[in-house]
Amino acid sequence: MILTRKSVELLAPAGTWDALVADVESGADAVYLGGKHFNMRMHEGDFNFDDAALKKAIDYAHAHDVRLYITLNNLISDEELPALKEYLQYLEEIQPDALLVQDFAVLELVHEMGITIPLHTSVMMNTHNEHAIEKLKEYGITRIVVGREMTLSELALFRARTGIEVEYFMHGDMCISESGQCIHSGVVFGQSGNRGRCLKPCRWAYELIDEKSGKRLDEGGPGPYKLALKDMCMYRAIPELIQAGVFSFKIEGRMRPAPFLRRIVSTYRAAIDAYIADPTGYATDEEGWKQLYENRARDFTTTFAFGQPTAKDIGFDGTREPRFFSEAVKEAGFQDDILKQERPIQKENASHRTLAVRVGTPAAAKAAVDAGADVVYVGGEAFRPQRPWRLTDYAEVLAYAQERNVRVVLNTPRTTMRRECGELEQLFSSIRDWKQQPAGIMVSNLGALKLAQSLTNLPVQADLSFNLFNHLATVFMKDNGITQACASLELSFEQLREIVENAVLPIEVVIHGGYESMICDHNFPAMSLPDYNELNEPELMDRHYALRDKAGELHRIRIDQFGRNHIYFAKDLCLYPYLAKFNGIASYRIEAQDETPAATAMLTKIYRKALDRLAGGDASFDEHEFKTLQENAPRGLGIGTYRFRESRNSI
Known part of the structure; x- marks a missing residue:
């Protein structure tokens, strides 16, 4: 593979006009953002773009030779369908470079209405095998945002077998659950993470207990925030990403302020350009790393990129958690x-x-x-x-x-x-x-x-x-x-x-x-228990564990034959x-x-x-x-x- 400036796309987020300008000025090849409706960041009223601002954003991006993608990536309920049709018609008029989608209804409407905008699957569609690609290509999907649980070696094979363009999260806040497979916020609070309103129960404090006896097992352990995954940072692995066949390097953070994004985008821009210019002579710019590390929100991880995450990838003590969106509550009984x-x-x-x-x-x-x-x-x-x-x-x-x-x-x-x-x-x-x-x-x-x-x-x-x-x-x-x-x-x-x-x-x-409230490809008992060694003690995998939250609710964990943890x-x-x-x-x-x-x-x-x-x-x-x-x-x-x-x- 001979690399050029067009071999890789640096894709940056924007939740405000200032963030959009910062992304463009810092060297982003493309920007993704959401309208005031139908996207995965619906909590903050001051963020996202109204219809007029969307058109202005597209014009601004195109004037600077930057592509602009619009997120239409949450689940849609029936009462929202008329508004969705109007929104799609407007988007067809202003012509963004692509739409990121999750709900099959959007695919159906795009076909029915003759929408000509290219489609990318959101990570929320949880696309993780080559057979799904064959079906999605029939609906005009041109790019896949692969699941976060895919290693780079798996991704390289996936890319080679399907030939489809791949987008990969390489920096920012990550979900602990498989995308689209967490319904905890939706069931407990009526605010669904699949509809852009997640209240992040994964950031609560939990105790690990033996489900049968109720005995706490993690006394003296690393800390209570057992599901609090650190932020993705692939800055030190840019060569591995490019050589695995990733086209679009996606930065998460549509709620981040412009100065924060300017620093991240410019740092990755310089590193990507340096690798493309001289792959064999490339070395990580430690000054760039220092800029990212000293201005981080949470600590960093590479999650699944190089294999199974371990305890080092979890922010157990909660000290670097920038915001807690909710507290544990008793689940509903028959409040009917x-x-x-x-x-x-x-x-x-x-x-x-x-x-x-x-x-x-x-x-x-x-x-x-x-x-x-x-x-x-x-x-x-x-x-x-x-x-x-x-x-x-x-x-x-x-x-x-x-x-x-x-x-x-x-x-x-x-x-x-x-x-x-x-x-x-x-x-x-x-x-x-x-x-x-x-x-x-x-x-x-x-x-x-x-x-x-x-x-x-x-x-x-x-x-x-x-x-x-x-x-x-x-x-x-x-x-x-x-x-x-x-x-x-x-x-x-x-x-x-x-x-x-x-x-x-x-x-x-x-x-x-x-x-299940979540399905996770992590081994939570192994992360929380210092002496956990399934090679020496295979019976540890057969034990029934549970997480106890601050409201006293018990969430049992079931481990399947693939090693996934199902949290109930x-x-x-x-x-x-x-x-x-x-x-x-x-x-x-x-x-x-x-x-x-x-x-x-x-x-x-x-x-x-x-x-x-x-x-x-x-x-x-x-x-x-x-x-x-x-x-x-x-x-x-x-x-x-x-x-x-x-x-x-x-x-």
Whole structure:
């Protein structure tokens, strides 16, 4: 690769006009910024650009031979769609150089409206495998902002196999959770991180405890801020970034003041130019490093660029945290005044209401079948000490379920990087030889969808990770062969109702069970415990850990076969008292992946009876059954985001 000035793009953020000018004057090749609506930085009223300022910004950037990209990168709810259409039409008139997008509804509208602006995927789309690229290229995507969990070696292979332009975060504030897979702020506060309003529960103080005994395990440890990832800084790794095939070097910081950005942009500009001019003679400019380090907000890390992060990448003591957006609070129980007032969904019900149960073991699958489930979801992540599903496990459960006229759907991991894709290819290729065939496959991203459709003839449905937030996204899904979609757990009831009443696909809704607030590729016990050594003591990976926040809430951690840490909400979702409002739902789903066979059977029986009473025209609620749910719940129960009128919007 022969390098020129055009081999690399230095991409800088701007939240104000002064920041835009600072970026341009400091040597940015491109600037990204947001309008007053529909972007991932919606907290600060003084930031972002109104419509007139957007046009002025584009004209200013182009006059200085700088590209300008507009962030349209949050999830859109149905009530926002008319305003989104108007906004897209305006953007088409003023012609920025690209739009950064997350929601499938934007892809659908761009196609429908004939928008000619190039599209880049936001990091929030969580694009992390080559198979997803094939699908996204069909929609005019020209650049991918890859997931932060991708190492540079993985990125180089990804780039070589897809040929697509890659944008990579190289400086600034980083999320600890996989992008698009954190719903903590949205569920607890009604302010979704996927909609630009994150209140950063990852920056709270936590204790690491043994979930079973409640014993604190991190006494004398490095500190309480266990999820507080330091800021990315790739200044000392510019050669590695360029040689890995990264085109766009992205600086995070649209809320940063102009002088702060001027210093960062000019420092990276000088270093990139020095490397391009003389790669073999390049050495890090230590004066530039000193400028960055002495003016840093948080301390620095390279996160996943060179491998798995460790304790050195976490700001445990919190002393360099520039701002705490919220404090830990008790999660909602049955504060249901708003939900009680909501009108029921107005959509015709099937004569038999379908109950689906997601399970973690073959024994739990059989228990769900015997207790009245219509569908069981099997496979995907296995939480230690459970072992991953074997081919013999699938065969056993398929035979058992089909004898009892129950459908079995194969679940897949929510994250499918190169390893997971390779394993899925082999699994999907073997299905045609199975004696009993599954009823379908459930996938969590476009890459897994592409694999399932190319290697099997089975129906494919979309899981929670698709972040379904509006009915227009179901058009995109249906056009791409998806047969059923699960609604986001961040939707309020009013927003869910709009989707169900207008969707072109059958909609599944989670009605009970534990659910993840974050999915992280970090090993939190290993980071917090000084003597943690899984090579000497493999049993450490099988222990059930939990995080206890300052409000006393316990967030259990489950470690899957890929080493990912799944952090759960303290309370399980329970919509049993409100089932009569959930009309027209194609599938009522219980999350029982972490439950025993006995608990799975109990949950399935109670909800089976309630749904059957509804189908027969009777009241679903039974006081004794509800009391049984409460008394046998391993954790508290609550209604999550359904206590809010809406997930606060972007208008």
